[in-house]
Amino acid sequence: MAPASGSGRPPGRRGGARRPGSLAGRRRRPAPAGAPRHRPTHTHRGGGPGRRGLRGRGARRHDPHRGVRVRPARRAGFPAARCRAALLVAGALLAGAGGSLRAAPFAYHTYDSMVVQLAQLESDHPELVEVFTAQDAYTLPPDLDGGVELEHWIVRITNEALGFAKPEVLLVGTQHGDEIVSLEVLLALADLLTDSHGTHPWLTELVDRREIFLVPMANPWGHRHGVRSSPGAEPGTEDMNRDHPYDRCSGGFCSDTDTLSTVGAQAIHELARRHLFRVMLDYHGGVELILHTWGSPLHSGNSTSPDDTALDALGQRMRTYGGPYNGFLPVGTANQLLGPAYGPLDDSAYATTWDAANADPSYPTEGWRSLAYTIEISDDKTPPASTLGGDADLLTPGGLEDGYVPKHVRTALAGIDIAEPYLVWSNRGAIPSIVAAETVIPVEWQVRGCFDVDETRVRWGSDPDPLNVFENETPTQSQTGGEPCFEPPTSFSDAVTFDEPGIYWLTPTARVDQALLAQGNPNPNVAPQSFVVRSRTETGLLFSESVDASEVNTITGQLDWGAEPLRIEVVFAGGFLFGDGFESGGTSAWSLTAP
Ligand SMILES: [Zn+2]
Structure with a gap:
């Protein structure tokens, strides 16, 4: 067969001039993109090692939740009985709400209304959404609040008809129960991805080409009580973002908490054991920053991780695409912009698998080599509903009805997109x-x-x-x-x-x-x-x-x-x-x- 040939037509790409934020520009920049515009009103990460008590690894408390948690070869699913009950409740609410669970502008959810909305999401998009709990999938106990059982809900969004051999990403909200704006970002993201599938080309690609896991309310007990902490051995005694199995002790000091002493952290660990999350975004509130590894005392001397080029590149993209609402977000390492913490999810998600010497050997996983971020949404952990924004123009930075929720729906989309070319x-x-x-x-x-x-x-x-x-x-x-x-x-x-x-x-x-x-x-x-x-x-x-x-x-x-x-x-x-x-x-x- 005679070879055919290219026409030699000149490239049709748009101009190749670099603009601020280009990869080359980022590589040249020695320091993080900026300093916080506002000092945190709350010491989010607490102080460094000097403020921690001496607490050796031998000081483990008894944890009744430890033991066999894995149910082998079980594919998680929405329990039929719960699904029916939730849908009955959802139907009642729908009837009372004139057929719309959520009308723009965005508003806050409770644990109960979140469960209803997730059931509705799966009911509306069964080919795209699976909703399950860590309790059912991984045989974990619920968090107890009086006589009420609170579960850790997980949402998987992907076009199931195209299979499950796809790049996986994880987005987490409300590890700190009083930072409730993070829940609303992930619920809005789930609505956008599912409602746009088949109509919006880019969002359709993301749902077709990714497995997107959401843990929208990682700390339901804290959310219900409007407090930062989670139940550990006692209600409200643990900070679950100090509870992940990386850098539990360094420099002669140790975390205040035992490893995975909260069910919320156990749920994330069990999920991470079963997947290979390319990107992990953990949403918080109390300050407005995009933070990436390193963010633990072990690396506070030099906070530049081996993947710093990629982490900064995605951080800058999230800053730009997040846009100008209440100011573009500074990007940098958690150690530099906020301060180190023992056992944070971001460093754990980046390094637990490969930096085994500094991980807790009781909790191995192959899944944690994520580009990992702690994204601080709003200076106010519970910003007024008027600042949440609406869904009129979610994909336009600074667009109509912009607010904290649209801004961070966009940072999430940037994280989902980069998982694979x-x-x-x-x-x-x-x-x-x-x-x-x-x-x-x-x-x-x-x-x-x-x-x-x-x-x-x-x-x-x-x-x-x-x-x-x-x-x-x-x-x-x-x-x-x-x-x-x-x-x-x-x-x-x-x-x-x-x-x-x-x-x-x-x-x-x-x-x-x-x-x-x-x-x-x-x-x-x-x-x-x-x-x-x-x-x-x-x-x-x-x-x-x-x-x-x-x-x-x-x-x-x-x-x-x-x-x-x-x-x-x-x-x-x-x-x-x-x-x-x-x-x-x-x-x-x-x-x-x-x-
Ligand atoms: Zn937080």
């Missing part, structure tokens, strides 16, 4: 499936889930896997800096022609983000460890976990990424075809006829 055709509908030889076919595509497009082009050949087996490709284009992958992404374009009849497969391909390997002075001095960086800079099977035999998760690295290949049949240019030609814009009238 993906390519989409921009003009798939305009590319004919049958075409005459030597016809010039314009192709347009986007590269997403990345920061920089190092190389991109279209490849094609007679093999159905043109990403890896190809005979031709267009000239390479690139765009580093200027956010080519994110809202709005660059639309790359080129054109292809086929000289000879035959069956061809084509796809755009890209290599992205190799600059995330850049490091300054990391602590410890090792290469980047995160799933996000390693899965786009290395190849082959990199990670796996199989806690539940029915749901094994793996991460395979790729350097080159492609879209779903297009099949094109090329026929002789003369005498085979009649009807509207592609160049005149129509495809429906193409048909074959005898010569």
Whole structure:
């Protein structure tokens, strides 16, 4: 077969000039992007080691919740009895609310109204949503509040018809029970993702290509009482964001609490054991910051983690896409902007798996190599409802009805998007499936889930896997800096022609983000460890976990990424075809006829 060729059409991408916030600019910047605009009105993380009492590892309290918590090979599901009961309640509320559970502007939920809304979410979108509790899935006890049992609810959002071998992300709200605005962000996010599936192209891609786990109310007891703490051995005695199995002791000091002494932290741990979360966003309130690792005393001397380049890049993107409501958010390490804490979820989610020497060996997991953030939403932990915003224009920074909830729906979307690179055709509908030889076919595509497009082009050949087996490709284009992958992404374009009849497969391909390997002075001095960086800079099977035999998760690295290949049949240019030609814009009238 004679080779076809690219047309040599010049790249159609928009300008490649760097603007502030580009990856290169970020790499040059030695210090975090800014300092807090407001001092915390509340000591969120508490002081450093000097303020902690000496408490050795031998001082464990008895924990009746310890023991066998795993129910093997059980796939979590919404319990049928509870589901029916919740839906009955939901139906009653719907009838009284004129058919809408939530009308803009956003308003606060209670534990009970959250449970009703989650049941409604699953009922409305059974093909996208699964709602379950850590109590049912992992055999954990409920938190008790008088005679009331409070459970830890988990929501999984993904297009289930496309399977479950997808990049996983975790978003957590309300570890601190009085920081209630975080719950509203995650409920609004769940509504947006499910309501937009099938209508909004980008949000549809996210639901199709990701498994998105939400723990919207990680501390239901604290939320119910409007307090920071969780029940441990006694009600309200534990801070669950000091309860995760990383940096429990360092520098001669130890955490005030025993590891995983709260059911809420156990629930997150059991979830993390069963998944490989690429990104973990933990939403709080009390100050307005985007914080990333390191945030524990172990690394307070040098808070630059091995993945600092990626962590800062995503932090800057969340700052920009979060937008100007009440000011753009400063981005930096938790140690620098707020202060260190023992056993915080962010450092635990980043390092528990690989920095085993500083993790609690009683709680191993393969799942914690996340790009991990503590996102502080609002200076007021319970901001007035008038500042929550509405759902009129959730995707526009500074848009109509902007507020704390829309702002952080956007930071969440940025975190979900970056989990893995993906390519989409921009003009798939305009590319004919049958075409005459030597016809010039314009192709347009986007590269997403990345920061920089190092190389991109279209490849094609007679093999159905043109990403890896190809005979031709267009000239390479690139765009580093200027956010080519994110809202709005660059639309790359080129054109292809086929000289000879035959069956061809084509796809755009890209290599992205190799600059995330850049490091300054990391602590410890090792290469980047995160799933996000390693899965786009290395190849082959990199990670796996199989806690539940029915749901094994793996991460395979790729350097080159492609879209779903297009099949094109090329026929002789003369005498085979009649009807509207592609160049005149129509495809429906193409048909074959005898010569
Ligand atoms: Zn908090």
